[in-house]
Structure formats: C-alpha cells, structure tokens
Amino acid sequence: MSTSESELLPTREQLLEIIRLQTNIAQLGLDLGGVMALVVDRTLTLTAADGAVIELAENNYMVYRAAAGIAARQLGLRLPMEASLSGQSVRSGQMMICHDTECDARVDLDSCQRVGVRSMLILPLLHVSLCVGVLKIMSRQPNAFNQHHASVLQLLTEVLGAEIFFAAKYATHDLFYRATHDEMTGLANRALFLERLHHAVAHTRRHGTPLGVLMIDMDGLKAINDHYGHHAGDQAIQAFAGRLRSMLRGTDTVARLGGDEFAVLMQPIVDTATLVRHIERLQTQMNHPYPELAFAIAGSVGFAMAPLDGIEPEILLEKADQSMYLVKRERKQQH
Numbered sequence: 347m348s349t350s351e352s353e354l355l356p357t358r359e360q361l362l363e364i365i366r367l368q369t370n371i372a373q374l375g376l377d378l379g380g381v382m383a384l385v386v387d388r389t390l391t392l393t394a395a396d397g398a399v400i401e402l403a404e405n406n407y408m409v410y411r412a413a414a415g416i417a418a419r420q421l422g423l424r425l426p427m428e429a430s431l432s433g434q435s436v437r438s439g440q441m442m443i444c445h446d447t448e449c450d451a452r453v454d455l456d457s458c459q460r461v462g463v464r465s466m467l468i469l470p471l472l473h474v475s476l477c478v479g480v481l482k483i484m485s486r487q488p489n490a491f492n493q494h495h496a497s498v499l500q501l502l503t504e505v506l507g508a509e510i511f512f513a514a515k516y517a518t519h520d521l522f523y524r525a526t527h528d529e530m531t532g533l534a535n536r537a538l539f540l541e542r543l544h545h546a547v548a549h550t551r552r553h554g555t556p557l558g559v560l561m562i563d564m565d566g567l568k569a570i571n572d573h574y575g576h577h578a579g580d581q582a583i584q585a586f587a588g589r590l591r592s593m594l595r596g597t598d599t600v601a602r603l604g605g606d607e608f609a610v611l612m613q614p615i616v617d618t619a620t621l622v623r624h625i626e627r628l629q630t631q632m633n634h635p636y637p638e639l640a641f642a643i644a645g646s647v648g649f650a651m652a653p654l655d656g657i658e659p660e661i662l663l664e665k666a667d668q669s670m671y672l673v674k675r676e677r678k679q680q681h
Contacts, residue, residue: 382412397484422541471507531587539601564606
C-alpha cells in the first residue's frame with residue numbers, strides 16, 4: 347500500500363472510536379433520537395469538524411434532526427430538498443463535498459452564512475438502495491475535508507442508515523414520531539419545537555401575525571430526586587407534562603427541552619394582553635396540587651412575543667429564558 351493510499355484510511359484511534367460508537371448504537375436499540383444525538387456528538391471528535399448534522403428526508407424537505415457544534419442552534423431547521431446539497435446527496439445516493447460555500451452554486455448560501463460554514467462533507471445514509479437522510483460535517487474554514495474524512499464516516503453511515511431503516515420498520519411508533527417526541531412525556535422534543543418555531547417566525551415575518559414563546563422551569567425537581575428518588579422525579583415530570591398538555595390549545599406546541607425544562611409555542615396570539623392572560627392562567631393551574639403525587643410541584647414561566655421582542659428564534663428563546671429566571675428569582679425572594 348502506498349503512503350498516499352494509507353493516508354486515506356482511518357487511523358487506529360479512529361477505528362477504535364468507531365467500534366465503540368457502533369457498540370453504543372447497538373445498546374441504544376430503537377431509540378432513534380438518542381442514536382442520532384450520540385452520532386453527531388462523537389463525529390466532531392472523529393473528524394475534528396466544527397459542526398455535525400443528521401438531516402432526514404421528509405416530504406421534499408431536509409430537516410436537521412440532530413445537530414452538534416456550530417450547527418447545534420439550527421436543530422429543527424428545514425430546507426427544501428431541491429435547494430440543498432444534502433437533498434442532492436439523498437436523490438443521487440452519492441457523497442457530496444463542498445470545498446468553499448462562498449463560491450459553490452449548489453449550496454444554500456444564506457443558511458451556510460447563518461451557521462458560519464465554509465466547507466462541508468455530506469454522506470448519504472443508505473440501507474440497501476433506500477436513502478433516508480445524510481450525515482454532514484462542517485468547518486468554519488474552506489477546504490477542510492478530503493477523502494480521508496469520507497473513509498472515516500463511511501464506516502458509520504452504513505450502520506446508521508440501517509438503524510434508521512429498522513427503527514422505521516419495527517418500532518411501534520412511526521419513525522419521525524420517535525425522532526421528534528420526548529420518550530418519557532410524549533411531548534414534542536427540542537428538535538420538533540425548534541422546527542415549528544422556525545416556521546412560525548417565518549410566518550410572522552411575512553404576515554406580521556404575533557406569536558408567543560414560553561420557557562417553563564419546574565421548581566424543586568432536584569429536591570424531589572434527592573429526597574424521594576429518581577423514580578419519583580420521573581413521576582413529577584410526567585405529571586407536570588400532563589398538566590401542561592391539558593391546558594394548552596390544539597394550535598400550541600408544548601415541548602420538553604430536557605430535564606426540568608419545558609417550552610411552549612403559542613399561536614395564534616391576538617396581542618400582548620391576550621398572551622399575558624394565557625400565561626397567568628397557566629401559572630395558576632400549573633401550581634395547583636397534583637392529587638396523583640405525594641409531594642408538591644410547581645413551575646416558573648417566562649415569555650417573549652414576536653415581533654414585539656424580536657423576529658429571530660434565538661432572540662425570542664433568550665428573552666423568554668431571561669424572563670423565566672426573573673420570575674423564579676422573584677418567587678424565591680417572596681418565600
């Protein structure tokens with residue numbers, strides 16, 4: 347084997363890491379969301395990329411279903427397949443490489459600039475002849491990737507493509523339900539919430555229709571876990587999630603972002619006064635006793651409203667989060 351050929355192959359350390367990752371994937375079984383999150387996170391280490399994404403092909407769109415590094419804030423992003431290099435990879439079943447996004451007509455330049463991507467490598471996720479999505483790595487620098495990186499990732503894409511295929515075939519729930527909903531509560535997960543927020547903000551930008559973003563934090567979950575055990579903590583999360591779900595409208599999206607963090611996308615909203623009334627009712631009902639539990643739980647709610655507080659998803663989430671922590675701090679001072 348020539349030196350140039352050997353340089354294209356994965357190193358011993360990379361092979362060992364891939365073996366460990368494949369073992370972890372097998373242990374996760376049909377937990378598709380967990381598998382995808384694990385893969386993008388470990389891919390950063392394997393390739394020294396700045397970002398990694400798994401995009402699934404859904405109804406002529408490519409949707410960011412797992413994201414890490416510089417792409418993490420774009421989780422849930424949805425791009426038309428025909429305008430995306432990832433879409434070309436799905437349609438052709440071939441690897442795609444972009445050495446410089448600034449001079450490559452195939453890419454969605456606006457999206458690349460928003461994320462800060464200058465080069466990327468995209469590999470299709472195939473099972474037999476079916477392409478279900480792509481694994482994409484990104485760099486802030488041009489010309490960052492070559493055939494060596496492709497060789498490393500190809501060892502992952504086969505097992506990942508099969509995992510997605512069999513999750514769809516054998517899971518008791520639909521593939522995309524499992525990829526977009528929290529397993530413990532059945533609420534939307536972070537990826538689905540962010541996807542719907544991106545859509546809602548785009549609609550507000552076009553038509554001026556207001557929307558509300560709520561950030562909700564359970565109060566005292568750590569104390570429940572410490573005193574009663576984690577099983578009781580899980581019961582508290584499920585009861586809290588059920589209360590939220592029962593109080594919101596069919597047009598709203600309630601999500602568990604992780605741990606004791608929840609979020610709500612409220613639309614349509616007539617005006618700020620209407621949103622405040624919704625929140626006051628939610629805060630009151632959310633903190634009423636839970637007959638099914640042997641302990642008390644409560645929550646703190648903060649909010650932001652578009653377009654009044656901004657028109658970018660990240661800004662709305664940040665302002666809602668700041669508002670929530672202000673409410674939490676005020677409640678602590680009262681007690």
